[in-house]
Amino acid sequence: HTRSLCDWSSDVCSSDLSPATQDSGRCRREAAVRLWQGQKQEQALRLQQELVNSKAATPEDIQRLQQWKGGLQRLALQAFARGELETSLALMRLTDTAGGDPGVAAMVNQLQQTWAKNKADVERARSLANKGQWWESLSALNSLSHPYWRQQSLPLRQTVEAGLAKVEKKR
Numbered sequence: 001h002t003r004s005l006c007d008w009s010s011d012v013c014s015s016d017l018s019p020a021t022q023d024s025g026r027c028r029r030e031a032a033v034r035l036w037q038g039q040k041q042e043q044a045l046r047l048q049q050e051l052v053n054s055k056a057a058t059p060e061d062i063q064r065l066q067q068w069k070g071g072l073q074r075l076a077l078q079a080f081a082r083g084e085l086e087t088s089l090a091l092m093r094l095t096d097t098a099g100g101d102p103g104v105a106a107m108v109n110q111l112q113q114t115w116a117k118n119k120a121d122v123e124r125a126r127s128l129a130n131k132g133q134w135w136e137s138l139s140a141l142n143s144l145s146h147p148y149w150r151q152q153s154l155p156l157r158q159t160v161e162a163g164l165a166k167v168e169k170k171r
Contacts, residue, residue, distance in 0.1 A: 025056020
């Protein structure tokens, strides 16, 4: 297999408009796919976005960019559910190929807020449990909406439930 003339860093894929616009688009397209297959998502997305912004873009190019972004956003949400906040945010930000995408910014903000709220609720529940305020602690634990924080708080929940059982037994 010979090396393709469509090396995305070569002059063949320059961005200036010329009679070779279709060749330039083909070069970008092929290079973006090679980069994506080589697990170089950031470079692939950037190149695909350049292609989509060019006159050589096809509907398939736009669809491919959307599919790649959607796939990364799904991975970001999976990482978030596992408790990998920084990985999740990095993947989500990677999908902002146009720069300043309000949808991506809103999602990043939402992930950060959800994480912070759940973390604060666990800390609040721990503090209340330490003071013997079992019902209030349980209420804070019941407000958790994130699977990672629910899992992390299981030992605390057991402590709180044991504290509640002691209170009920005394009654």
